[in-house]
Amino acid sequence: MRDIFIKACNGLKTDYTPVWFMRQAGRYMPEYQRVRQKYDFLTMCRTPEIAAEVTMQPVRILDVDAAILFSDILIPLEAMGIKIEFIEEKGPQVHPAIRTSAQLNQLKPLEIEKIQYVFEAIRILIRELNVPLIGFAASPFTLATYIIEGASSKEFINSKKFMFSDKESFHKLMAMLTDSMLLYLKEQLKAGVNAIQIFDTWAGILSPFDYELFVKPYVKRLIEGLKSVPVIYFCPNATGLADQINETEADVLSIDWRIDISDASRLFREKTIQGNLDPLTLLGSEDEIFKRTTYILTGGRKARSHIFNLGHGVNIHTKVDTLKKLVDFVHNFKHKEE
Ligand code: CP3
Numbered sequence: 001m002r003d004i005f006i007k008a009c010n011g012l013k014t015d016y017t018p019v020w021f022m023r024q025a026g027r028y029m030p031e032y033q034r035v036r037q038k039y040d041f042l043t044m045c046r047t048p049e050i051a052a053e054v055t056m057q058p059v060r061i062l063d064v065d066a067a068i069l070f071s072d073i074l075i076p077l078e079a080m081g082i083k084i085e086f087i088e089e090k091g092p093q094v095h096p097a098i099r100t101s102a103q104l105n106q107l108k109p110l111e112i113e114k115i116q117y118v119f120e121a122i123r124i125l126i127r128e129l130n131v132p133l134i135g136f137a138a139s140p141f142t143l144a145t146y147i148i149e150g151a152s153s154k155e156f157i158n159s160k161k162f163m164f165s166d167k168e169s170f171h172k173l174m175a176m177l178t179d180s181m182l183l184y185l186k187e188q189l190k191a192g193v194n195a196i197q198i199f200d201t202w203a204g205i206l207s208p209f210d211y212e213l214f215v216k217p218y219v220k221r222l223i224e225g226l227k228s229v230p231v232i233y234f235c236p237n238a239t240g241l242a243d244q245i246n247e248t249e250a251d252v253l254s255i256d257w258r259i260d261i262s263d264a265s266r267l268f269r270e271k272t273i274q275g276n277l278d279p280l281t282l283l284g285s286e287d288e289i290f291k292r293t294t295y296i297l298t299g300g301r302k303a304r305s306h307i308f309n310l311g312h313g314v315n316i317h318t319k320v321d322t323l324k325k326l327v328d329f330v331h332n333f334k335h336k337e338e
Helices: 005-011 030-038 040-048 048-062 075-079 100-108 111-129 142-150 155-164 165-191 210-224 237-246 262-269 279-283 286-300 320-332
Strands: 083-087 089-097 135-138 195-199 232-233 252-254 272-277 305-312
Touching: 005 083, 005 111, 005 155, 005 195, 005 305, 040 048, 040 083, 048 320, 075 083, 075 111, 075 142, 075 165, 075 237, 083 210, 111 135, 111 165, 135 142, 135 165, 142 155, 142 165, 142 210, 142 305, 155 237, 165 195, 165 210, 195 210, 210 232, 210 237, 237 262, 262 272, 262 286, 262 305, 272 279, 272 286, 279 286, 279 320
Parallel strands: 135 195, 195 232, 232 252, 252 272, 272 305
Antiparallel strands: 083 089
């Protein structure tokens, strides 16, 4: 197996910078669209052979250094008494939304038997892939925002109202989601994933004070339970949360483009840095793309180790050819002697 990605996760310097992309399997890719025309997104996630096939498409087509399981952070809710739907243009819908302590009992601890298709997809992939497979889950907080809002949100009014008006119930919800995500991720480990990424897409909406209180203890507990493989923590807007994030045991921090990678390397000295090209750069000219990529690869040398990625998922309007050229550029990049 090509293990340069795992080496970088473990903090080792590598001969070239490994690269993969969040949302590397998706609608920007004609090969994905061909499958997607026949099946809806949830059917694709629930059918191990299809999920495995779509996971492998970007590995074959782009030559990235890691695969990420094709699924969604909301999938485990199907095994927790919550219904999920993906509606074109509207994004994910979750019901019932849970906003009071009285509604908490509608959420059940994860029943792993109900989502065996996830682990079956992993087992197929472990047989087929020649690069490491990344398993994943949402952080308890990010998952809580979907459960409370019932959909994607901009201001998270219901989540914050819940959190600031009934903190005991909010902690109860967080504790239960942590137990369930820990069980879910341990089952992914048993099926064979080589690394884990925890998506904390929305933790950056909190003040450091509230992150410390409501998020950090649960992220810490989750990561400490998973120490057999490298753990990547994806947290956009991480700058103001640096002290807290450094206290989690994540091996890798995945950052967005709002922070300079040299600053991130200083702030998060003990972690491998993953990132951090603005995905919409890829809609611009090659000249601009490679200029920023060079800047990031150069800054990434200051980090303990560096994995090249975007600051968020691949945008649907991205050309496959652009991503292919970007992978080649990263692989062939020669650092000037220091
Ligand atoms: O990265 C990958 O290639 C692995 C698969 C993956 C998906 N979603 C596939 C997907 C992963 C790791 C996710 C994580 C996820 N899902 C997050 C965290 C990362 C982030 O983006 O911040 C979040 C917040 C979600 C929730 C979600 N799923 C939203 C908001 C949407 C709708 C937006 C959209 O682009 O359609 C989804 C749907 C979704 N998840 C698609 C894919 C490929 C699009 C499905 C389709 O219609 O084909």
